[in-house]
Amino acid sequence: MGWLQSLISPLKKMWIRLHSAQKKSRGIYILYEDVKSCxxxxxxVLWSILVESNPPSLPSKQ
Structure with a gap:
């Protein structure tokens, strides 16, 4: 049973990291809808300054 845990544990950690990264990046788009309706x-103007100063990071190709 220990080998099963050693296999699942890294996969679980990877899943949690990927899932939490999606939540963080999604937040700016929710805010965008509020700004658009304002x-x-x-x-x-402030939104355009914020977006230009923090360009989205693209996944690197390896």
Missing amino acids: PYEDVH
Whole structure:
């Protein structure tokens, strides 16, 4: 039974890391919907500054 645990444990850790990374990256898109619906010009300007200063990271090809 120990060999089964040694096989499942790394897979479980990898699944948790991938799943939590998706939640973090999804947050900015939820905020985008709120910004898009806001009628104030200042909010849109601040959003464009934020997006330009933090470009999304692309997965590296190895």
